[in-house]
Amino acid sequence: MEKIVTRMGDGSRIEMSAAEIQQELEAGAVDAAERAGVPPLTDDEIKYLLDLYRCKDRVVGVEQGKECCLTYDNMTSKIERAHIPVSKIQQLLLFERALGADTLELTHIDYSFKQCKHVVQYEKPNMEQAVLQTIAPIFYGSMPNLGLYSVPDGPVVNPADLLPMGKIDEAQQAYEQMAEYAIKDMVYVGSELYEKAGADGINFDTTAASGDAEFYAALKAVEILHDKYPAMGIEMGMSGEFILGMHAEIEYDGVRLAGLYPHDQLKLAQKAGVTIFGPAINIATNESLPWNLARSIVFTKACSEASEIPVHANLGMGVGGVPLTLTPPLDALSRASKAHVELCRLDGL
Numbered sequence: 001m002e003k004i005v006t007r008m009g010d011g012s013r014i015e016m017s018a019a020e021i022q023q024e025l026e027a028g029a030v031d032a033a034e035r036a037g038v039p040p041l042t043d044d045e046i047k048y049l050l051d052l053y054r055c056k057d058r059v060v061g062v063e064q065g066k067e068c069c070l071t072y073d074n075m076t077s078k079i080e081r082a083h084i085p086v087s088k089i090q091q092l093l094l095f096e097r098a099l100g101a102d103t104l105e106l107t108h109i110d111y112s113f114k115q116c117k118h119v120v121q122y123e124k125p126n127m128e129q130a131v132l133q134t135i136a137p138i139f140y141g142s143m144p145n146l147g148l149y150s151v152p153d154g155p156v157v158n159p160a161d162l163l164p165m166g167k168i169d170e171a172q173q174a175y176e177q178m179a180e181y182a183i184k185d186m187v188y189v190g191s192e193l194y195e196k197a198g199a200d201g202i203n204f205d206t207t208a209a210s211g212d213a214e215f216y217a218a219l220k221a222v223e224i225l226h227d228k229y230p231a232m233g234i235e236m237g238m239s240g241e242f243i244l245g246m247h248a249e250i251e252y253d254g255v256r257l258a259g260l261y262p263h264d265q266l267k268l269a270q271k272a273g274v275t276i277f278g279p280a281i282n283i284a285t286n287e288s289l290p291w292n293l294a295r296s297i298v299f300t301k302a303c304s305e306a307s308e309i310p311v312h313a314n315l316g317m318g319v320g321g322v323p324l325t326l327t328p329p330l331d332a333l334s335r336a337s338k339a340h341v342e343l344c345r346l347d348g349l
Contacts (some may be wrong), residue, residue: 003051007332009285010091011323015275018054018147021290025049028287028294030314038302045343046175049297051079052335053290060332062341069348071235071276073141073205075148085119088129095266096136102348105141105203106130112145113185114154118190127197138219139205139235140193144186144218145212156181159246173249175213182214186221189278194225194232201233201275208265209239212257219252219272236269236312237278241299262303263320270309276348280314283324293321293336301344310347313340 003015011063025046041049052060062068069119075087075095086094088106095101106127108116116123123140130138156178157257159171186204193199202225208215222234243265252268261277262266269277281296291329296313300320304311318324321336340346 001137003052006053006321007289007329008321009283009287009289011325011329011332014288015292016288018050021053021288022046022050024288024290025294028291029054029298031291032295032298035265036086036299036302038261038263038298041279041300042262044295045297048343049290050292050340052339059330060338061334062338063259066342068341068346069102069310069312071103071203071278071348072101072105073203073237074107075101075105075141077109077111080109080236088126089133092130092134092138098249101136104130104134104136104138105140106199107141111141111143111205112148113142113182113189114145114148116142116189117185120189124192124197127193127199131200133200137200138197139201139203139233140189140197140199141205141235142186142213143209144207144221145184145206146175146178146205146214146217149181150174154178154181170271171248172247175211175250177218179213179217179250182217183221183224186218189226190225190232194229201235203235203237205237206239208243209234211244213247215243215257215260216247216250216252219268222269222272225232234310235275235276235278235312236274237312238265238280240319241279241281244276256258263306266303266307266309266311272306274309276310276312277303277307278312278314280319281321283318283322286325289321289323289332289335293339296321296336297339297343300340300346304344304346311344312348313344313346314349 029041079091092104150156159174162171190202207218243260266277281299298314322328
């Protein structure tokens, strides 16, 4: 019997038969379709994914003519992880001129808008110099990170302390106060880097990690920035496939945010003024990669089909059918990338 080497969601290598992989692909696709209320994969798409896993090449790639753009997050900390002491601008030059990056992103090491607000005056000269020395579009990126606005890190009482006490209304009000603080910081940082330092755009990374109130804050910040600067590029990368209902009742444009899946997240982001949307589909580490990848394809394909703006799916450690490991293995990463680009007709990754 043919044995195919693949992996689990945590990156560990396993062997499965072709029949077992097909069963996993079908199960993962059905799981996503039922959750999001979207169509599952077709028989041809299941066969495509099965052939992808049966391919014995360690690394695979898209067909000629199906190449796509790549956008990056937290770029100026990647090389620091390898303990190579070079400046932010030198790192961007390495990504552009040595690694062939399509886009660049400048950011602060503490990757949150609240923290970036305090050092924005130091970030502006970095951005000005980076723009002068590079050709690729440059974003300034950070995370909304709503949790930083509650005690002990911020001025608002922590909703996590109120909810166990049954103070639901007070907890919701706290989330709304945190959102207002976050909106101001995101608009301020975005305005300073775009208007005064020449950034090509702003990247809202890992959006909605703190749930529906954070998604609301990011959408409102995007709306304000888009109205101020219609030509600004605005990328929004999500934190997961499902908006957690931490507030549970907060709405944007009449739509309750709790419980939204990627294709509905995209519609609101698009309406707010986002120009590149990045759905993020979480990995289940105790399930196989075929199960995870098929599931991710269903969510992402529905998102792409509903979109009028470029979709750059998040494919990194722990999302998009890529194992939850700090350095994703190439066999898994390349298969997930190829499948997303060719089946979901993505504009980028």
